Amino acid sequence: MKTLDAIVIGAGQGGTPLAKKLAKAGYKTLLVEKRWVGGTCINDGCTPTKNMIAHAAIAQRVRKSEQWGIHTPGMSIDFETIWQHKNKIVNQFRDSSVRGVEATEGLELLIGEASFIGHKAIQVKTPDGQTETYQAESIYINAGARPAIPEITGLSVTPYLTSTTLLELPQIPAHLVILGGSYIALEMAQLFSRLGSRVSIIERSPYLLPKEDADISACIKDILRDEGIAVYTHANVHNVEKHITGGVAVFLDKKHHPEIILGSHLLLALGRTPNTDTLCTQMTRLDIDNEGFIKINSNLQTNISGIYALGDIKGGPAFTHVSYNDYVIILRNLLENKGLNTNNRIIPYCMFTDPQLGRVGITEKEARTQNLPINVYTLPMTKVARAIESGQTQGIMKAVVHKETGKILGATIIGEQGGETITVLQMAMLAGMTCEDLRYQMFAHPLYAESVNNLFMQEPQ
Ligand SMILES: Cc1cc2nc3c(=O)[nH]c(=O)nc-3n(C[C@H](O)[C@H](O)[C@H](O)COP(=O)(O)OP(=O)(O)OC[C@H]3O[C@@H](n4cnc5c(N)ncnc54)[C@H](O)[C@@H]3O)c2cc1C
Numbered sequence: 077m078k079t080l081d082a083i084v085i086g087a088g089q090g091g092t093p094l095a096k097k098l099a100k101a102g103y104k105t106l107l108v109e110k111r112w113v114g115g116t117c118i119n120d121g122c123t124p125t126k127n128m129i130a131h132a133a134i135a136q137r138v139r140k141s142e143q144w145g146i147h148t149p150g151m152s153i154d155f156e157t158i159w160q161h162k163n164k165i166v167n168q169f170r171d172s173s174v175r176g177v178e179a180t181e182g183l184e185l186l187i188g189e190a191s192f193i194g195h196k197a198i199q200v201k202t203p204d205g206q207t208e209t210y211q212a213e214s215i216y217i218n219a220g221a222r223p224a225i226p227e228i229t230g231l232s233v234t235p236y237l238t239s240t241t242l243l244e245l246p247q248i249p250a251h252l253v254i255l256g257g258s259y260i261a262l263e264m265a266q267l268f269s270r271l272g273s274r275v276s277i278i279e280r281s282p283y284l285l286p287k288e289d290a291d292i293s294a295c296i297k298d299i300l301r302d303e304g305i306a307v308y309t310h311a312n313v314h315n316v317e318k319h320i321t322g323g324v325a326v327f328l329d330k331k332h333h334p335e336i337i338l339g340s341h342l343l344l345a346l347g348r349t350p351n352t353d354t355l356c357t358q359m360t361r362l363d364i365d366n367e368g369f370i371k372i373n374s375n376l377q378t379n380i381s382g383i384y385a386l387g388d389i390k391g392g393p394a395f396t397h398v399s400y401n402d403y404v405i406i407l408r409n410l411l412e413n414k415g416l417n418t419n420n421r422i423i424p425y426c427m428f429t430d431p432q433l434g435r436v437g438i439t440e441k442e443a444r445t446q447n448l449p450i451n452v453y454t455l456p457m458t459k460v461a462r463a464i465e466s467g468q469t470q471g472i473m474k475a476v477v478h479k480e481t482g483k484i485l486g487a488t489i490i491g492e493q494g495g496e497t498i499t500v501l502q503m504a505m506l507a508g509m510t511c512e513d514l515r516y517q518m519f520a521h522p523l524y525a526e527s528v529n530n531l532f533m534q535e536p537q
């Protein structure tokens with residue numbers, strides 16, 4: 077068994093930079109990756125979807141161009157070019173990550189699947205069928221998650237796609253039926269609808285995006301329906317089956333929905349399952365929760381001293397920037413003794429529908445559940461100068477503010493550039509600024525950010 081200073085399992089968004097920095101700091105480090113360097117974000121997540129979303133946005137602009145006096149008759153979509161462009165960008169990002177790893181002295185990259193075989197010891201099964209064994213005092217687990225495939229009657233004999241396999245499909249589905257109504261579902265729904273698919277979304281909860289406030293979910297639902305996407309909420313899937321036409325049939329329980337939805341393709345967007353099962357975490361007695369996520373403390377340390385977990389595999393908000401920030405915490409604590417932790421991290425995110433949904437901090441319903449004294453400010457995009465000038469008036473700005481301190485607890489912006497504009501509020505939260513400070517702050521005119529003044533000039537509820 078080979079002994080190293082550090083082993084990083086999974087070349088995801090936290091693991092890759094961590095492995096490089098550990099090696100640069102003089103730790104003899106092994107980075108084990110079972111598939112592709114870059115993990116979900118680069119290969120199956122953010123990069124390919126955001127590239128395809130950019131293509132779809134152009135299609136939509138052209139479609140709507142006539143309203144602006146620009147005539148573009150004869151528009152058509154060449155999916156092969158879109159698909160190849162997406163693949164090119166993904167390969168470019170992946171290759172650049174591989175080059176970065178390979179150029180790092182003291183870092184060994186091993187392609188293969190790691191699993192624990194004992195306390196701080198792993199085996200790696202390589203693609204050529206060999207098995208190698210390693211041990212290290214420090215082990216960092218960044219093995220991520222994969223699409224969840226829950227038990228649904230008939231699913232085992234029905235063809236289905238996941239977010240990963242949908243991106244590998246070299247054609248536009250005629251009718252994409254999506255189970256789930258959260259981030260993956262909504263981004264994919266609008267993307268493929270704009271490229272020409274008919275799209276139906278089936279969400280079990282009463283609202284799309286069940287974690288968001290009901291007014292925010294309703295706003296997103298209206299936007300998607302306006303584009304011709306069928307949305308069924310509060311809809312229970314009874315069973316699915318392969319249809320005689322070669323497509324799929326989804327049978328619903330709910331009385332006020334059609335009993336059967338027929339589509340050409342079925343996409344499961346029902347959350348993600350942590351990759352702890354294949355890691356054999358019991359061999360090193362790691363604490364795992366009921367859903368399979370690794371339990372960690374606020375320093376990202378597991379129950380075993382020297383073993384850390386970062387990114388999606390530890391549960392909590394599953395975003396690339398969270399995984400990256402986990403790496404920053406671990407590294408700076410190790411090398412700079414900073415004493416950083418995950419407590420009170422202000423976590424932003426952006427759903428890349430068009431318009432975007434930018435979010436930071438807590439929602440109104442979370443604040444009310446915690447019995448916090450709050451003021452809620454809202455401003456529809458129809459009152460934002462920049463939005464009116466640009467013809468992008470769908471959406472809403474919303475902020476939850478502590479009644480006594482005036483500090484911002486959370487905010488949501490559905491709007492063109494919503495993800496960028498929410499960052500203004502995130503920075504204000506980090507700086508401890510109050511809504512009073514922002515009400516009178518000077519921003520360049522006529523940016524979307526300028527509407528932060530107007531948001532806090534509204535009468536709060
Ligand atoms: C379709 C889609 C779109 C998304 N869009 C966004 C977005 O716009 N913005 C955003 O912030 N987030 C987005 N996400 C979420 C984001 O991709 C993840 O939160 C992020 O990639 C998590 O990174 P990670 O570091 O935890 O792990 P991952 O990136 O998942 O990396 C884990 C790596 O570990 C490897 N691995 C697993 N098991 C083993 C093993 N036993 N041995 C060796 N290697 C192993 C895997 O092959 C993988 O490469 C999206 C996700 C999806 C699916």
Ligand SMILES: NC(=O)c1ccc[n+]([C@@H]2O[C@H](COP(=O)([O-])OP(=O)(O)OC[C@H]3O[C@@H](n4cnc5c(N)ncnc54)[C@H](O)[C@@H]3O)[C@@H](O)[C@H]2O)c1
Nearest residue numbers: 256257258259260261278279280345346347394426427428
């Ligand atoms: N822009 C972004 O940052 C971005 C984009 C895509 C994905 N992501 C990340 O990927 C993760 C996974 O996304 P996701 O959308 O798959 O999962 P999710 O866990 O966010 O949502 C799953 C949805 O499926 C619904 N559902 C569950 N079972 C169902 C059933 N049987 N029938 C109908 N609906 C059902 C749930 O109510 C929920 O709305 C997210 O947590 C997110 O952090 C981020």
